[in-house]
Amino acid sequence: MTPSELTREEIVRAAVEILQKHGLDAVSMRTVAARLGVSPVPLYSRVGNKEALLDAVADALLADVAPAPRTGEAWQNYAVRWVSALRDRLTTIPDMRRLLGLRRSPFLPAATVLVAILRDEGGFGGRAAVEAVELLCWATIGSAVLQGVTSEQADHLFDLHIRYLVQGLERDFG
Template identity: 35%
Template sequence: MTRGALTREEILDAAAGLVRQHGPGALSMRRLAAGLGTAVTSIYWHVGNREQLLDALVERTVREMGAVRPAGRTPAERIVSVARGLRRELRARPHLIAMVHERGLTERMFLPAQQALVHEVHAAGLRGARAAEAVRAVQFQIVGFVLVERNRERAPAQAPAEGEVWDPAAVPGDPALSRALSRPADPERLFLLSVRALVGSLLAPDAPRGHP
């Protein structure tokens, strides 16, 4: 591949792939050039040095996270769709998200999703502090859930394992509960359950406001 055939976006795609798979520490200009079949000087010519490359990756990640769009017929459905999309995007690029955070751009990254949520809570009739609390509650639920998921995935093997802890005889009168808890959790199902319950509560006409 010659320099003339190589584009900046191709370099960023390849760099993002390395970071997603192996983390920022694995990203070197030499390794990137080798993967693209070009000279290191060509990488510098298109994106500058390594720090400039990382900055470009962060900026692109911020833009990509802003592409989450609501879908659905009702405000509640659209809020849930934003939550699902944001969770999916956060899970798809943990190392890149960490880089965004380290560069102090987390709030800007979340702004488009917040704006989409504001539009939907307004459509549901919420205003003022109650609307702001609803937006933040949904955002915290998404981020908190993703952090728990990541922690569970990185946790060492447990002994006894999740499926070995619960004995059907441990809860008299409800052996089905013990059997269900002995099976692995379904994160997607739990996420939808929790977000739908939260959104339903937040959008209810008589929903109480939180207090410090």
């Protein structure tokens, strides 16, 4: 591959592969360039600096996380499927806490789907729908980084937490 043929998507895909195999510390402009067989120079013109690359990696990892809504599905059931899909994805990302820590943008495409369902199907107002999704995200992200318990305990606590959260949202907004 010549540097002029290199696309942003190929660069991001290479960075994701390095992250998945070697962890976040291994992702650099130099290691991505080496994987692609080019110098680091064309990477900067296509993705920007390392922070921009990590933003793109985070976006790519969560791009398709929102499950498709089912016809006639209650918002409560969709919300549970949505958080479960997000948790499943988060637990597969090496160094997830460090990669996603302060980045909100990777969650936006998935969150937009759930906000729309809460507004359209659940009758939530705009701000209430956004806050509900933020609460669900916090609960899900927290469970994905939970340590000190077995996976069975973590699954049980997550299911319990989400059930109580959805019931509270239903009571207050639905």
